[in-house]
Amino acid sequence: MGGRRASLPLVSRLCTSVKPRNNWVQKRSFITAKDLVVEEQPSGEEEKRAVTNKLNLFSAVNQALLTVLESDPKSYVFGEDVGFGGVFRCTTGLRDRFGKHRVFNTPLCEQAILGFGIGLASMGNRAIAEIQFADYIFPALDQIVNEAAKYRYRSGNLFNCGGLTVRAPYGAVGHGGHYHSQSPEAFFCHVPGIKVVIPRSPAQAKGLLLASIRDPNPVVFFEPKMLYRMAVEEVPVDDYTLPLSSAEVMRKGSDITLVGWGAQLTLMEQACDEASKEGISCELIDLRTLIPWDKELVEASVNKTGRLLVSHEAPLTGGFGAEIAASITESCFLRLEAPVSRVCGLDTPFPLVFEPFYMPTKNKILDAIKASVKF
Amino acid sequence: MPEIDKALVLKIYQNMVTLQSMDSLFFEAQRQGRFSFYLTSFGEEAITIASAAALSDDDMVYAQYREPGVLMWRGFTLNEFANQCFSNDLDYGKGRQMPIHYGSAKLNYATVSSPIATQLPHAVGAAYAFKMDQKPLCSATYFGDGATSEGDFHGAMNFAAVLEAPVLFICRNNGYAISTPAHEQFKGDGVVCKGQAYGVRSFRVDGNDALAVYATVKAARKMAVEESRPILIEALTYRVGHHSTSDDSGKYRKGDEMHHWKTMRDPVVRLRRWLEGEGWWDSDADQQLRAETRNEVIAAMQRAGPRMKQPLANLFTDVYDTIPSHLRQQEKELRSTVARHRQDYPFDVPL
Numbered sequence: 001m002g003g004r005r006a007s008l009p010l011v012s013r014l015c016t017s018v019k020p021r022n023n024w025v026q027k028r029s030f031i032t033a034k035d036l037v038v039e040e041q042p043s044g045e046e047e048k049r050a051v052t053n054k055l056n057l058f059s060a061v062n063q064a065l066l067t068v069l070e071s072d073p074k075s076y077v078f079g080e081d082v083g084f085g086g087v088f089r090c091t092t093g094l095r096d097r098f099g100k101h102r103v104f105n106t107p108l109c110e111q112a113i114l115g116f117g118i119g120l121a122s123m124g125n126r127a128i129a130e131i132q133f134a135d136y137i138f139p140a141l142d143q144i145v146n147e148a149a150k151y152r153y154r155s156g157n158l159f160n161c162g163g164l165t166v167r168a169p170y171g172a173v174g175h176g177g178h179y180h181s182q183s184p185e186a187f188f189c190h191v192p193g194i195k196v197v198i199p200r201s202p203a204q205a206k207g208l209l210l211a212s213i214r215d216p217n218p219v220v221f222f223e224p225k226m227l228y229r230m231a232v233e234e235v236p237v238d239d240y241t242l243p244l245s246s247a248e249v250m251r252k253g254s255d256i257t258l259v260g261w262g263a264q265l266t267l268m269e270q271a272c273d274e275a276s277k278e279g280i281s282c283e284l285i286d287l288r289t290l291i292p293w294d295k296e297l298v299e300a301s302v303n304k305t306g307r308l309l310v311s312h313e314a315p316l317t318g319g320f321g322a323e324i325a326a327s328i329t330e331s332c333f334l335r336l337e338a339p340v341s342r343v344c345g346l347d348t349p350f351p352l353v354f355e356p357f358y359m360p361t362k363n364k365i366l367d368a369i370k371a372s373v374k375f
Numbered sequence: 376m377p378e379i380d381k382a383l384v385l386k387i388y389q390n391m392v393t394l395q396s397m398d399s400l401f402f403e404a405q406r407q408g409r410f411s412f413y414l415t416s417f418g419e420e421a422i423t424i425a426s427a428a429a430l431s432d433d434d435m436v437y438a439q440y441r442e443p444g445v446l447m448w449r450g451f452t453l454n455e456f457a458n459q460c461f462s463n464d465l466d467y468g469k470g471r472q473m474p475i476h477y478g479s480a481k482l483n484y485a486t487v488s489s490p491i492a493t494q495l496p497h498a499v500g501a502a503y504a505f506k507m508d509q510k511p512l513c514s515a516t517y518f519g520d521g522a523t524s525e526g527d528f529h530g531a532m533n534f535a536a537v538l539e540a541p542v543l544f545i546c547r548n549n550g551y552a553i554s555t556p557a558h559e560q561f562k563g564d565g566v567v568c569k570g571q572a573y574g575v576r577s578f579r580v581d582g583n584d585a586l587a588v589y590a591t592v593k594a595a596r597k598m599a600v601e602e603s604r605p606i607l608i609e610a611l612t613y614r615v616g617h618h619s620t621s622d623d624s625g626k627y628r629k630g631d632e633m634h635h636w637k638t639m640r641d642p643v644v645r646l647r648r649w650l651e652g653e654g655w656w657d658s659d660a661d662q663q664l665r666a667e668t669r670n671e672v673i674a675a676m677q678r679a680g681p682r683m684k685q686p687l688a689n690l691f692t693d694v695y696d697t698i699p700s701h702l703r704q705q706e707k708e709l710r711s712t713v714a715r716h717r718q719d720y721p722f723d724v725p726l
Contacts, residue, residue: 023448074507075385083715085521101507102507104538107537109533109534110530111496111530111535112496112529112533115493115495115497115499115500115527115530116499116531116534117500117502118494118497118500119498119499119500119501119514120500120501120503121500122485122501123435123501123504123505124504125504139526143493145526146490146493147493147497150488150694152693152695153694154469154472155468155478155485156466156471156478156486156693158467158480158486159478159480159485160696192694193695194697196416216696241631245699246484292695292700295700297699311461
């Protein structure tokens with residue numbers, strides 16, 4: 001390829017680009033940040049720079065929302081404090097650009113935020129609701145479980161609220177205590193009819209959020225708040241989506257399969273690095289979508305390695321790790337060389353001063369990897 | 376008071392009578408075990424039919440469950456009502472919900488769900504959409520006195536006011552939430568006074584006066600649409616029947632109270648007397664109408680009842696827009712279980 005084509009985004013040659021309007025379903029190979037490291041393209045720092053920006057997670061989310069608002073006039077972003085930019089700055093600049101009828105504050109009432117969003121979505125709009133902290137999503141649980149999740153099914157597909165996406169920051173932040181640290185994903189994984197998606201990084205967040213917004217089913221999208229500022233990555237400027245219900249192998253291995261999501265993967269990666277120094281080859285999988293989850297990929301991995309470890313911040317009992325453990329034990333029983341291991345938060349409310357003890361740390365994971373391998 | 380159109384009022388009356396016929400016969404059908412559940416609108420026929428007459432057919436309706444009159448006004452047929460109650464192969468809801476959980480996309484009536492008041496904020500979202508799409512339409516949501524205690528009532532009223540959404544909040548204050556009388560539901564002056572706190576203009580109307588209901592909703596709708604604002608309407612009425620077929624209201628209220636409202640305050644009789652006073656109706660016409668509607672309801676049940684139920688495949692469709700692999704797997708496993716133990720499963724659900 002000769003010459004510089006400044007206007008053609010580089011990323012579109014690595015994966016097909018999504019035309020935003022009316023394109024609900026996308027079938028694309030996913031990209032990772034590593035894919036963006038240019039191998040086969042001509043040099044041209046300008047071209048590389050034109051393709052991606054170094055963004056943190058809240059900026060990546062902001063980009064996704066901007067893309068949707070720009071491309072679809074029937075899209076709306078709303079929630080508490082989103083007007084000025086939101087408490088985590090995810091909605092910065094959007095109200096100024098798109099006006100207060102498309103990006104607006106709601107009164108302080110999560111159940112109404114959801115109910116309103118369902119109504120808006122049922123009329124064919126993209127309703128992107130923000131819940132300020134996942135810890136406060138519970139008043140909206142009735143609307144999510146009894147209304148959104150059942151909207152299409154109960155109506156015999158006369159109606160649907162597929163245009164609804166609910167975003168909420170979740171997870172430990174170092175000092176959040178009971179009500180600014182929760183990981184409530186397990187509550188939602190028990191609800192047929194919705195999807196639950198959790199990104200691990202800025203580039204993943206943008207692509208998965210765009211996919212979630214455009215998916216014709218209501219999606220609950222949990223953003224790891226710990227990573228809003230801390231995680232920085234090259235994020236394509238282009239409009240792109242990453243597939244839902246598609247887990248990603250972050251690193252290949254042969255001795256043990258590790259499954260996680262969101263911020264926890266950072267710790268799991270560190271544990272895998274240390275394990276490899278001791279000769280243990282770890283395969284690390286980011287589940288990305290928790291329901292419906294990519295069971296086939298995880299099964300294929302466990303059939304290869306014979307061992308499984310699941311790790312999440314949420315409390316152990318009834319956590320989503322239990323579902324994965326039960327399912328894999330059922331389907332891969334004879335292949336398993338050790339019981340499925342779960343390294344999770346404790347069965348307590350999320351404590352403040354005891355957070356370092358509560359958390360599933362790198363060393364807890366590493367010890368569990370070794371125990372599994374030695375079983 | 377708007378000009379009264381004879382044809383319109385006659386249509387309102389005829390629909391009220393048809394609703395009464397349908398309710399009487401379907402209630403009996405449930406008692407005979409022909410379907411599992413039923414809920415009547417006895418005593419509240421004027422509210423739903425007259426209000427529906429005052430709306431545009433394109434206004435989106437979010438009902439609670441005691442408003443089939445709205446659907447009937449818009450043209451839902453007796454067959455369509457019966458199909459849903461029997462969960463047969465023609466049920467638009469594909470047999471997933473209990474009887475009376477009707478819905479119709481073509482008639483702009485969102486499918487009913489059992490939880491109380493959850494539909495109120497939906498109506499606000501829909502109204503906001505109409506406003507943003509610059510359509511001269513409103514949404515109308517119906518609910519009972521009990522529903523005004525739910526958080527969703529508060530949330531919806533507040534959002535509607537702050538976001539300036541053209542919603543009609545139509546409350547059927549019928550005196551009871553199952554067995555709980557209104558004085559155990561709220562301590563203030565009913566429902567109409569709640570609107571002021573939210574900045575919502577509110578009206579109280581005699582819900583058993585069909586013409587008053589019509590006039591009120593007509594005026595409210597105009598305000599809502601032209602000024603992009605919510606309106607609360609409290610229609611005072613009385614629930615003559617039991618809460619549902621699962622209720623025996625004799626256990627918590629006096630027979631003479633029910634008798635009084637049924638005989639002295641019936642909205643259908645009231646409108647009939649008015650029509651007769653105008654010379655637009657008479658007892659022969661009434662007898663004929665009642666006989667006709669009764670036959671039509673029976674015929675609809677006779678058509679709907681013997682039909683096969685929804686096919687098994689519809690247990691798994693519409694959970695998502697497409698069937699995910701884990702559900703396909705569950706369907707496969709279920710079908711092999713059913714093949715092995717056919718006698719455990721109903722024979723009127725085709726495999």
